[in-house]
Amino acid sequence: AQSVSQHNHHVILSEAASLELGCNYSYGGTVNLFWYVQYPGQHLQLLLKYFSGDPLVKGIKGFEAEFIKSKFSFNLRKPSVQWSDTAEYFCAVNGNYGQNFVFGPGTRLSVLP
Amino acid sequence: EPEVTQTPSHQVTQMGQEVILRCVPISNHLYFYWYRQILGQKVEFLVSFYNNEISEKSEIFDDQFSVERPDGSNFTLKIRSTKLEDSAMYFCASSPGAHSTDTQYFGPGTRLTVL
Numbered sequence: 001a002q003s004v005s006q007h008n009h010h011v012i013l014s015e016a017a018s019l020e021l022g023c024n025y026s027y028g029g030t031v032n033l034f035w036y037v038q039y040p041g042q043h044l045q046l047l048l049k050y051f052s053g054d055p056l057v058k059g060i061k062g063f064e065a066e067f068i069k070s071k072f073s074f075n076l077r078k079p080s081v082q083w084s085d086t087a088e089y090f091c092a093v094n095g096n097y098g099q100n101f102v103f104g105p106g107t108r109l110s111v112l113p
Numbered sequence: 114e115p116e117v118t119q120t121p122s123h124q125v126t127q128m129g130q131e132v133i134l135r136c137v138p139i140s141n142h143l144y145f146y147w148y149r150q151i152l153g154q155k156v157e158f159l160v161s162f163y164n165n166e167i168s169e170k171s172e173i174f175d176d177q178f179s180v181e182r183p184d185g186s187n188f189t190l191k192i193r194s195t196k197l198e199d200s201a202m203y204f205c206a207s208s209p210g211a212h213s214t215d216t217q218y219f220g221p222g223t224r225l226t227v228l
Contacts, residue, residue: 044219051214112225
């Protein structure tokens with residue numbers, strides 16, 4: 001069965017610090033990879049996605065993620081976080097097994113002003 | 114920007130009662146989903162719906178659950194006889210097409226509390 005793991009349950013950073021959130025998946029077939037963000041009190045929003053081409057994908061709000069097939073990883077990065085990035089971040093996978101997402105458990109990011 | 118909407122935002126019900134959670138997907142979208150998140154756990158897929166029928170469902174989606182698109186705009190999830198363990202946040206999502214690379218747009222969720 002497909003599964004997604006996220007390395008950190010809760011990350012606390014100061015503003016301007018760099019961010020990297022880990023995501024690993026287990027699935028042997030063709031995958032599509034997504035990062036969603038949920039700001040406090042709001043719905044899940046797409047940050048970025050990868051399905052083919054350049055493994056380094058850029059998303060909204062200065063986020064990027066790199067797909068490393070050999071490591072089954074899709075880590076999310078941002079060079080300099082802001083207080084407004086405080087949110088929960090979810091990695092999700094789907095693929096040729098079906099369209100439905102398998103989500104990771106989420107990483108809560110707290111950015112201190 | 115068009116959004117997926119869900120009503121109610123919070124539903125409290127007694128065990129054994131039926132509940133209907135409502136969603137209005139984005140108007141030109143074709144593929145609809147329900148997910149749930151039990152407090153402290155992962156977001157889990159329940160069911161997808163396309164062309165007026167269930168496309169995929171998870172093992173969670175047993176006979177207690179049903180989905181319907183009663184008109185051109187609403188997409189509902191019915192739980193026939195709620196159990197305590199059905200307490201969760203239920204998210205509706207829609208996507209423009211039936212391809213796995215299509216972005217799924219999520220609603221704000223309905224928090225279901227079963228007493």
